[in-house]
Amino acid sequence: MxxxxxxxxxxxxxxxxxxxxxxxxxxxxxxxxxxxxxxxxxxxxxxxxxxxxxxxxxxxxxxxxxxxxxxxxxxxxxxxxxxxxxxxxxxxxxxxxxxxxxxxxxxxHCLADAISLSRFVHDWSATHRSLITNTPFPDLPPVFEPWILDQRAARSVDDVAPDENVLKMAYGLPLHRYDWWASGEESGFGPGAHNIPEALKDEPKARELAQEGERMPWDTYNVRAPVSHTIIHYTSEELERIWNAAAASPDTYDNTKASLSRHDALVAHIWTLVNRARGPENGDVDSEVHCDVTIGLRTRVNPPLPTSFLGSPLQIVHTTLQWSVASSSAALSRIAFSTKATLSRCTPAAVGAQIYAIAHELAPQRLWQAFLGRKHLIVTSWAHTRLYECDFGTGRTPRYVHPIMPLVDGCLQIMEARPKNVKMPGGRWYNDGVDVAIYLEKEAMGRLVKDNHIWR
Known part of the structure; x- marks a missing residue:
């Protein structure tokens, strides 16, 4: 590759x-x-x-x-x-x-997100189980056809000149566009990390982009700070309490309780814990903080991608609030519905425009849709992967499934907990509780685990 x-x-x-x-x-x-x-x-x-x-x-x-x-x-x-x-x-x-x-x-990662990776493990375990038990091999439907996603773009990705109206729609999405080329050498990633590649140095557009891009806020992220890793297990009853508190929307919100998912409520709750543990940047309670949520595009394009689609069709959108709001348990409802509103903007039309815009970027890999450090939290979800149901032919299922994330300051990963009865799969993904993995700067983590509001 x-x-x-x-x-x-x-x-x-x-x-x-x-x-x-x-x-x-x-x-x-x-x-x-x-x-x-x-x-x-x-x-x-x-x-x-x-x-x-x-x-x-x-x-x-x-x-x-x-x-x-x-x-x-x-x-x-x-x-x-x-x-x-x-x-x-x-x-x-x-x-x-x-x-x-x-x-x-x-x-x-460019070949597989959590859904594709979990499908590989399911298919492998099912095939191995058939070999061990001498039973018919399973029908394996996955198809690797990445161009199917290109076909969901708002217009042909091979247009010579991009449609400015489509680009305008894409740029209206709540996406960070942090630009490596415009960020100088502040990151400490070594000489040349931010240089325009040799292959593009003669492109006038490259020089223009390097001057106009959004600089990465490296002053808010200490890449050398020690990071701790903690897992918080919420029972389904505890998650229900969090959801009820978050779904108690004031009349000023044009939403209904049913529109807020348990996942939305849990992300909002953990974000408040992280913000309190970190404290406001330089004591400024009005400073902005960002919750950068990874979303899958399989069901957000028209028509939806087939369930057999393999790849990594992901985008990261952000909700931005003042620290004074995003750190308050009393504001949980406002925070949760703000995140919900961000996700609701990712309609099939808007996502199709974004796919088109990425295809017409001179060098899309220079852009970051998220960041780390004191002002950011990246959220990734492994819900609905059902990895605890895998059986390689031994009659046993996993004791523990551990999605490995890098030790970086500001990563949140959510997945279903081990079922009490793996022989009876089905039901809601959170019926047996939820495991929340948090990666945070060590001193902030020490404060988070002592927060009296962890369980609401």
Whole structure:
């Protein structure tokens, strides 16, 4: 998998600067990296059981992480060199000294989001189960056809000149457009990290973009600050209390209680905890903070993408409020409905315009739709993945599913908790509770886990 180095004059067949290309079936194709490993410790060392801080709160800083349970190989991506043999998918099966087993899977994010990754694990486990039990193989419907998403654009992505009206609609969406080219060297990511690529230096548009882009707020993000990882488990009853509090909308809001999801309410609640734990920037309670929510596009385009669609069709939209509001439990309803209003703007027409606009960006990978640090929280959801139902033929299902996120200041990941009865799947995704993984600067995390409002 390699990035194209193509300028503005070659748009045929989806060829654009920086767009990834997938090749397979060649002799030099590395295929899937598969590693079998052993580790001299018991399975609980890889579970978040260390230093419990009250009912349902676990500090995970001491648990085994991806450097042990995932293959130590580079994944193909934007940093891969020409002619590389980096794999796009790597799997490791690790045996523990007490007989336990961990299965670690990593895949290039541009090829798979959480939905696609979970489908791979479901399909793999179903196939393996058939081999073990000598039963018919399952029908596997997934299809990798990324151009289907291009077909959902507002107009043809191969237009020579973009339609300004469509671009205007796209730019009206609540998206950050933080620009690497316009951000100088403040980040400390090394010389050249913010330079215009050689392939585009002769493009007049590149110089114009570098001057007009939105600078990244590196002064609000200390990339070297130690980060802690905590998991908070909410029972379905606790989640219901949070939802009832958030859905108690004042008359000034033109919404109904039924329009607010449990997911909306939970995100708003955790955001208030994070903002209080961080405190206002330089003591300014009127400073703005941002909740950057990752949304899937499968059901937000017209017509919806087929359920078999593989890929990573994601966007990140943001809700922005003053710290004084976004840190207040008393304002939970306002915060939740503000987030709901942000998501409601992502209509099929608006998303189609955004797909079109991205295709006409000179170098879309230079733009960040989110940020980290004191003023931002990135939200990603693994709800509805049903990974606790996977059975590789042993008759047993996972004891714990752990989505591995980087240790960065300001990441929130949500997924369903382990079902009480995995033999009876179905029902609402939160029926057996919800696990919320939070990654936050260490001192702020220390304040968050002591917050009396964690359980409302």
């Amino acid at each position: 390699t990035p194209h180095k193509i300028g503005l004059d070659k748009r045929r067949n989806g060829e654009r600067y920086g767009r990834m290309e997938v090749r397979y079936g060649r002799e030099e194709d590395p295929g899937v990296v598969f590693v079998v490993a052993k580790i001299d410790c018991p399975l609980p060392a890889a579970l978040p059981t260390c230093e419990e801080k009250g009912d349902g709160v676990k500090i995970c800083d001491g648990m085994i992480r991806e450097d042990v349970l995932l293959p130590s190989v580079p994944l193909a991506g934007y940093n891969s060199l020409p002619g590389h043999t980096d794999s796009s998918l790597a799997v490791q099966v690790t045996k523990f000294e007490d007989g336990g087993t961990a299965i670690g899977v990593q895949i290039a």
